[in-house]
Amino acid sequence: MAAERRAEVTWNGDLMSGSGTIDSVGSGAFAPLDVSWPARSEERSGAKTSPEELIAAAHASCFSMALAHGLAQAGNAPERLATSATVTFVPGTGITKIALAVEGSVPGLDDAGFREAAEGAKANCPVSQALAGVGEITVDARLASGG
């Protein structure tokens, strides 16, 4: 069964001084969100989002679900996963790296098992596969200490 998800964006003016808005998304879960070139390409983004931040959010959420699924299938359902994704964007070149990091509370699993499950989720989640052209996708996985 195919699932469709949609978003609408408006842009006004040229790239450098213009600005855009993610006006609405199908679920209604977020929007409007402002986007701009300075928010995308400068060290400090202000409080505006960017395509790369949204890709980071998409990848981290996809990875987390794939990892929860893989762990549960192996008999070690997680209590909690805390994941981050950092997307590196080089204007003129594109997206050069995505670094995933996850800390998990997973009863009954050791570090090696958790790292292996994280590698599997990185390889298999649909967003990872759609972004397979990114030169470097890494994952740093560790179990929460004292958990």
Place this chain on the structure above:
Amino acid sequence: MPRIERSAAISWEGNVARGVGLVSGDTGSFAELPFSLPSRLNAENGKTSPEELLAAAHGGCLAMSLASELTQAGSPPERLDVHVRIVMDEVPGQGHLVVGSEVEIAARVDGVEQDRFDALVAEADASCPFSHLIRATASVTVRARLNAT
């Protein structure tokens, strides 16, 4: 050449079928948006999903690419409306894949001919890094209308 980093954070609790996650962008522009397996695979239920976030990313990327191409051609846009639909499907032997991104653009631009506009749309698609990447598994279609009423 600047290297720009943008990050997002997730917390997930529970297994995949009944668990729920929260996604936040580090800029603070969106925070603690809930997502879950039903919000991803079933009818939209008010929660977001990785694919909806991809749709928003692709729309933002193409809007900026087209604004750039039009401006370099001497005709900056007055307004671009971009609509993106991301399709995820189960592919035999490969599980779920992002198989399509369908983009529709309505552009209000003075001083550009239709042929030139069409060429600039193709350039924008080629220069949007996300359009390029997502073709790893998805077919990308971009349809753009110039000054349609």
